[in-house]
Amino acid sequence: MVSVVILGSGNVAQHLIRAFGKSTLVNLVQVYSRNPLTLQNLLPSDKIISDVGQITQADLYIVSVLDDAIAQVCESLEFSGRLVVHTSGTKPIDVIPSRFKRGVFYPLQTFSKTREIDYGAIPFCLETEHPEDFRLLETVAGAISPHIYRMDSAQRKALHAAAVFVSNFTNHLYAIGNKICSENNIPFDVLKPLILETARKVMTLSPVEAQTGPAIRHDQGTIDAHLAFLGPEYRDLYEKLTHSIQNEQKL
Amino acid sequence: MVSVVILGSGNVAQHLIRAFGKSTLVNLVQVYSRNPLTLQNLLPSDKIISDVGQITQADLYIVSVLDDAIAQVCESLEFSGRLVVHTSGTKPIDVIPSRFKRGVFYPLQTFSKTREIDYGAIPFCLETEHPEDFRLLETVAGAISPHIYRMDSAQRKALHAAAVFVSNFTNHLYAIGNKICSENNIPFDVLKPLILETARKVMTLSPVEAQTGPAIRHDQGTIDAHLAFLGPEYRDLYEKLTHSIQNEQKL
Numbered sequence: 001m002v003s004v005v006i007l008g009s010g011n012v013a014q015h016l017i018r019a020f021g022k023s024t025l026v027n028l029v030q031v032y033s034r035n036p037l038t039l040q041n042l043l044p045s046d047k048i049i050s051d052v053g054q055i056t057q058a059d060l061y062i063v064s065v066l067d068d069a070i071a072q073v074c075e076s077l078e079f080s081g082r083l084v085v086h087t088s089g090t091k092p093i094d095v096i097p098s099r100f101k102r103g104v105f106y107p108l109q110t111f112s113k114t115r116e117i118d119y120g121a122i123p124f125c126l127e128t129e130h131p132e133d134f135r136l137l138e139t140v141a142g143a144i145s146p147h148i149y150r151m152d153s154a155q156r157k158a159l160h161a162a163a164v165f166v167s168n169f170t171n172h173l174y175a176i177g178n179k180i181c182s183e184n185n186i187p188f189d190v191l192k193p194l195i196l197e198t199a200r201k202v203m204t205l206s207p208v209e210a211q212t213g214p215a216i217r218h219d220q221g222t223i224d225a226h227l228a229f230l231g232p233e234y235r236d237l238y239e240k241l242t243h244s245i246q247n248e249q250k251l
Numbered sequence: 252m253v254s255v256v257i258l259g260s261g262n263v264a265q266h267l268i269r270a271f272g273k274s275t276l277v278n279l280v281q282v283y284s285r286n287p288l289t290l291q292n293l294l295p296s297d298k299i300i301s302d303v304g305q306i307t308q309a310d311l312y313i314v315s316v317l318d319d320a321i322a323q324v325c326e327s328l329e330f331s332g333r334l335v336v337h338t339s340g341t342k343p344i345d346v347i348p349s350r351f352k353r354g355v356f357y358p359l360q361t362f363s364k365t366r367e368i369d370y371g372a373i374p375f376c377l378e379t380e381h382p383e384d385f386r387l388l389e390t391v392a393g394a395i396s397p398h399i400y401r402m403d404s405a406q407r408k409a410l411h412a413a414a415v416f417v418s419n420f421t422n423h424l425y426a427i428g429n430k431i432c433s434e435n436n437i438p439f440d441v442l443k444p445l446i447l448e449t450a451r452k453v454m455t456l457s458p459v460e461a462q463t464g465p466a467i468r469h470d471q472g473t474i475d476a477h478l479a480f481l482g483p484e485y486r487d488l489y490e491k492l493t494h495s496i497q498n499e500q501k502l
Contacts, residue, residue, distance in 0.1 A: 068472070090473050108441060110448055110463055121444040149441055158435035159442075161477045165485075166428035166442050167449045168464030169492045170421045175458035175499060177417035184409035190359060190400055191410075191417050192454055193372040197361055198418045199450035203443055207426035212361055213419030221319070222341050226412045233498065234416075240491050241420045247484065248426060 001027040002140055005055060007073055008064035009033035012087050012107065016064065016144075017042050019119045023143035029058055052076050060140060062087060062105055063096070071095050083133050089160035092153035093127055103128040103137055106156060107144075110167050123147040125156055176234055208248070215245035252278040253391055256306060258324055259315035260284035263338050263358065267315065267395075268293050270370045274394035280309055303327050311391060313338060313356055314347075322346050334384050340411035343404035344378055354379040354388055357407060358395075361418050374398040376407055427485055459499070466496040 004026055006013050013031070017039070020028045029047065031039055032055055036048045049055065055077065064087040065073050074084060074096050084096055085103035096102040104127040109117065124141035126148060128134045134150070141148050151159065174195060178188045201210045214222035223242055227235055255277055257264050264282070268290070271279040280298065282290055283306055287299045300306065306328065315338040316324050325335060325347050335347055336354035347353040355378040360368065375392035377399060379385045385401070392399050402410065425446060429439045452461045465473035474493055478486055 067470075090476060108445055110445060110452065110461075117448075121448070123441045123444060125441070147441075147444070149438070151437065155435050155437055157476070157480060158431055159437055160473075161480055161489075162428040162431040162437075162442060163445055164464055164466075164477060164489075165424045165431070167445050168462070168466060168496070169489075170424050170446075170449055171453070171458055171462055171464075172466075172492060172496045172499070173416045173421050173424070174453050175462065176495075177413040178453075178458050180409055180413040180416070184406050186402065186406055186410055186413075187400070188457075190374045190376070190398075191413060193374060193398070194359055194361060194414055194418050195421075195450050195453060197368075197372070198421055199446050201361065202422070202425050202429075202446060206439075207422055207429050211419070211422055211426065213415055213422075215415075215419060215423075222411075225341060225408070226415060229408060229412055233495075237491055237495055238412075238415075238420075240488055241423060244427075244484075244488055245419070245423045248423070 001025060002060060002136060002143075003027045003029050003058040004060045004062060004140060005030045005032065005058045006062045006064060007032045008062075009035055009038045010064060010066070013062075013064040014039075014042060015109075015117055015119075016062065016087075016107075019144040022119075025143040026140055030054075030056055053078060055079075059083065059136060060085065067091050071097070074100065083128075083136065085128075085137065089125075089156055089163065092157075093129060094153075101128075101130055101133055103133055104153070104156065105137055105141065106151075107141075108159065108163060119144050120146065123149060125149050125151040125159065127152055127156065176237075180234075211245065213245075215242040218246065252276060253311060253387060253394075254278045254280050254309040255311045255313060255391060256281045256283065256309040257313045257315060258283045259313075260286055260289045261315060261317070264313075264315040265290075265293060266358075266368055266370075267313065267338075270395040273370075276394040277391055281305075281307055303329060306330075310334065310387060311336065318342050322348070325351065334379075334387065336379075336388065340376075340407055340414065343408075344380060345404075352379075352381055352384055354384055355404070355407065356388055356392065357402075358392075359410065359414060370395050371397065374400060376400050376402040376410065378403055378407070427488075431485075462496065464496075466493040469497065 020026045032049050036050045039048050061084045063073050067088050070086045080099040084100040085105040089106050093102050093104050106125040107122045109122045122145045126137045177191050181188050271277045283300050287301045290299050312335045314324050318339050321337045331350040335351040336356040338356055340357050344353050344355050357376040358373045360373045373396045377388045428442050432439050
């Protein structure tokens with residue numbers, strides 16, 4: 001078994017704790033947090049520590065804290081030469097001090113505390129400074145999910161930007177749809193099958209092939225009717241997205 | 252059984268033909284099309300007609316043609332007083348000439364010819380000029396799906412604009428994610444679980460509750476890093492969507 005210490009108690013840390021709890025390949029020996037109360041329902045109390053000096057020997061240290069706190073948490077560790085990874089999609093591998101063997105263990109998923117996650121569907125994007133450490137990270141990620149990708153820091157940064165488009169921005173478009181519905185006494189439920197089918201379509205078709213709607217058809221009558229209908233807060237966004245679809249087509 | 256004639260042979264017409272074929276409540280007696288060849292794999296040849304004069308008596312006529320052709324196809328019909336509906340999300344009920352009993356039979360789904368549709372998940376938005384005709388439309392839609400909504404022309408127009416946001420524009424965000432991935436040698440597969448989970452989340456959470464990411468966290472460091480990374484073609488859209496998320500929060 002691979003022994004692991006997690007540092008952090010946020011969303012990602014909590015989901016990793018749950019996922020490792022179901023694994024026979026990973027032994028989660030300790031979780032360090034300045035807020036140990038947030039962990040008390042997830043772990044036996046002897047595994048929760050809030051004093052850096054108590055951190056024990058392990059094969060892997062996973063630092064899962066806010067991006068801007070990664071360097072500082074690593075600096076506080078009282079050892080060197082061991083494998084330390086962070087879970088950030090945006091920070092490069094070298095925010096971890098060079099006295100450690102460094103790596104990145106980035107689960108690409110939209111974690112919310114209120115929803116059960118299908119861990120087996122989460123892609124893990126892994127990077128290690130030393131090639132010989134990759135296998136160990138692969139084992140630990142493999143205990144959670146079969147979807148493992150080797151990715152360097154530049155690729156991970158690109159992936160994170162792409163993820164903002166397909167997840168955060170997409171969710172905002174759902175919010176706009178919801179708002180238009182509620183302003184017109186239409187239940188949001190009417191849109192739900194369309195939302196699911198739009199997502200499912202690109203599991204097998206490329207998004208460019210799957211594109212439908214007035215923008216790609218250059219149906220200016222419908223576009224003008226929508227622009228006239230929309231309030232000023234969404235009209236500009238509608239135009240920008242329509243032009244972006246039409247420009248894409250020209251490429 | 253309700254007897255139905257379909258006029259048209261496009262995407263929606265073809266899906267309705269398939270769906271009615273599986274129903275014991277609807278008797279599809281004829282399909283009229285100027286391009287009868289497009290229908291030859293879907294129907295016995297004696298049910299396909301291309302001469303308006305041959306259109307037979309039926310309980311319901313479903314005009315499923317391009318928006319701008321609805322009025323003209325209706326005008327060509329050699330009868331009056333019967334129930335005639337169109338399948339458009341954008342056109343009001345009164346594009347159908349007043350000599351008919353008018354209605355709308357709008358299935359809200361993204362139809363593509365290459366993909367099997369789960370008909371039972373399609374919401375139908377129904378409207379009739381005369382209240383006594385509603386029941387018949389409800390029976391015909393109910394033969395395909397249990398998701399039936401009564402909606403007037405103004406609501407349907409709002410719904411169609413909302414659908415453009417949650418489907419056409421969302422698909423375009425998937426296309427942007429795909430492009431960023433391919434430019435950085437990342438398989439699009441990495442994003443697929445995130446795309447599905449983002450859609451599934453709003454089946455139970457409201458999109459405003461489900462919102463995550465740098466925009467809603469006002470994480471300007473990550474936003475700036477993404478803007479610096481993105482090419483000019485997507486930078487503007489990134490900024491617009493980020494501001495729209497942050498404005499929403501204030502409301």
